Amino acid sequence: MKNNLIMFSSVTHAIKSRDLLKKYGIDARMIRTPIHLRNKSCGYSLLITKDFEKSLEIIKKNNIGILGVSAVDFR
Amino acid sequence: MIYFDNGATTFPKPQSVINAVSSSLKEKGANPGRSGYKLALQAAELVYKSRSAVAEFFGASSPENVIFTPNCTTALNTVIKGILKKGDHAVISSLEHNAVARPLETLKKIGVSYSIAEFVPYDDDKTIDNFRNAINSNTKLVICTHASNVFGFKLPIDRIGAMCKIYDIKLCVDAAQTAGIIPINLADSYIDYLCTAGHKGLYGPMGTGLMIINNEKTPESLVQGGTGSQSEILEQPDLLPDKYESGTVNLSGIAGLAEGIRFVKMRNPEKILKHEIILIQSLYDKINKISGVELYTQRPDERYFVPVLSFNIKGMDSESVAMKLSEKYNIAVRAGLHCAPLAHKSMNTIDGGTVRVVLSVFSNEQQIMYLADCVRKIAKSI
Numbered sequence: 001m002k003n004n005l006i007m008f009s010s011v012t013h014a015i016k017s018r019d020l021l022k023k024y025g026i027d028a029r030m031i032r033t034p035i036h037l038r039n040k041s042c043g044y045s046l047l048i049t050k051d052f053e054k055s056l057e058i059i060k061k062n063n064i065g066i067l068g069v070s071a072v073d074f075r
Numbered sequence: 076m077i078y079f080d081n082g083a084t085t086f087p088k089p090q091s092v093i094n095a096v097s098s099s100l101k102e103k104g105a106n107p108g109r110s111g112y113k114l115a116l117q118a119a120e121l122v123y124k125s126r127s128a129v130a131e132f133f134g135a136s137s138p139e140n141v142i143f144t145p146n147c148t149t150a151l152n153t154v155i156k157g158i159l160k161k162g163d164h165a166v167i168s169s170l171e172h173n174a175v176a177r178p179l180e181t182l183k184k185i186g187v188s189y190s191i192a193e194f195v196p197y198d199d200d201k202t203i204d205n206f207r208n209a210i211n212s213n214t215k216l217v218i219c220t221h222a223s224n225v226f227g228f229k230l231p232i233d234r235i236g237a238m239c240k241i242y243d244i245k246l247c248v249d250a251a252q253t254a255g256i257i258p259i260n261l262a263d264s265y266i267d268y269l270c271t272a273g274h275k276g277l278y279g280p281m282g283t284g285l286m287i288i289n290n291e292k293t294p295e296s297l298v299q300g301g302t303g304s305q306s307e308i309l310e311q312p313d314l315l316p317d318k319y320e321s322g323t324v325n326l327s328g329i330a331g332l333a334e335g336i337r338f339v340k341m342r343n344p345e346k347i348l349k350h351e352i353i354l355i356q357s358l359y360d361k362i363n364k365i366s367g368v369e370l371y372t373q374r375p376d377e378r379y380f381v382p383v384l385s386f387n388i389k390g391m392d393s394e395s396v397a398m399k400l401s402e403k404y405n406i407a408v409r410a411g412l413h414c415a416p417l418a419h420k421s422m423n424t425i426d427g428g429t430v431r432v433v434l435s436v437f438s439n440e441q442q443i444m445y446l447a448d449c450v451r452k453i454a455k456s457i
Contacts (some may be wrong), residue, residue: 010304010317011108012139015123032111042306044111065314 003052007033007045007067014044017059026051037070077406077442082224082433084274084281092278095334099327106323108303118326125333132336134260135287139315142286143329147251148174150270150286154247157294161186164213169193169421170223173414199231206235216245221253225418226372227383236265252381255339256348261289279332282325351382351434354443361447367454371422385429390457393428404449408432
């Protein structure tokens with residue numbers, strides 16, 4: 001399964017990234033990071049089903065810190 | 076009641092602010108940034124949108140550089156106590172509020188020192204010289220009010236900032252009396268830390284304040300605790316804004332503050348200032364003619380002043396004048412030292428304080444005429 005989740009420490013960074021991606025026409029859904037991915041941390045993630053790599057590049061280019069990426073099944 | 080205590084907090088608040096507070100309580104009342112259910116996410120969205128609105132209004136580099144605080148005092152304490160360490164020195168103006176002076180006095184106990192640069196009315200060159208002469212090799216921070224909360228004097232912040240840049244000293248500006256009437260664009264300024272109240276010229280609810288960081292060097296946090304982020308570590312997170320927002324934020328206050336900023340933008344800060352300056356000049360002209368009234372400044376104009384006026388009536392102490400205005404004429408003003416003994420000392424009014432009039436966008440000429448008439452009656456009665 002391909003990566004579809006970008007994880008953030010803070011809800012502020014998650015919303016900022018989601019709004020940024022929206023400007024590029026990319027839809028992202030904000031969710032709480034699944035517990036098995038969190039390393040006991042609290043955090044928020046963006047679930048991105050299309051243009052994942054492009055999204056990651058945009059977020060990194062805008063110097064928004066991420067905790068990591070992962071693949072989750074949200075069907 | 077005629078309300079002229081807008082320097083303490085603006086009243087009334089715009090209806091749109093009241094509506095925003097009310098609807099946040101009714102419709103978005105979950106804890107933002109803690110959970111993933113719809114209402115909690117909506118609350119987090121509301122805080123983020125408000126943060127973005129503040130960032131845009133002040134030209135902050137990013138929404139996360141906007142820190143919501145309970146008031147301007149907390150913001151100032153965070154900068155002062157978070158930057159200055161043992162052996163460091165700070166410079167402040169002679170017009171500072173106790174929100175600046177008291178944290179510095181407290182820091183004296185750990186070996187921080189500070190100097191006071193005398194503000195010289197109507198002579199920015201001399202004021203700048205005094206700031207320059209007050210700095211030394213240990214000076215790390217200049218903290219300066221944008222305008223006096225007692226006499227309305229504006230300080231030459233741009234020039235003070237340019238001086239700080241030359242000497243590699245950080246500048247913290249207290250904009251409690253100016254935010255909302257004097258445009259501040261952090262992107263085009265030398266201000267490193269901007270602190271302000273949310274409930275004065277920004278027309279938000281009481282219990283709101285802002286610290287906006289415009290520099291890579293972030294102060295230590297004043298309060299540590301739960302942030303909803305990085306919960307696995309016991310140390311305070313270093314990321315903004317979480318570093319400074321431990322505990323549940325004031326959601327309804329933040330919603331009201333964002334709406335207050337929208338209101339100010341709609342009314343246009345420059346027009347609000349013009350409106351209030353015309354009224355304060357009118358008051359100055361009227362009470363200046365009254366025998367027994369003492370004024371402490373020249374006729375206020377936009378170059379040197381924000382719309383704040385202090386006066387006394389000979390033969391009656393300032394608190395008694397304020398009480399008479401309240402009880403006999405139903406006018407609200409603030410008397411005494413206004414939490415700014417340094418400013419009163421500087422203007423030789425420390426012994427009795429002054430009666431202070433501060434206007435808002437809702438003030439009008441009829442109210443000014445009534446106040447002047449009441450002052451005349453009180454002066455005549457002595």
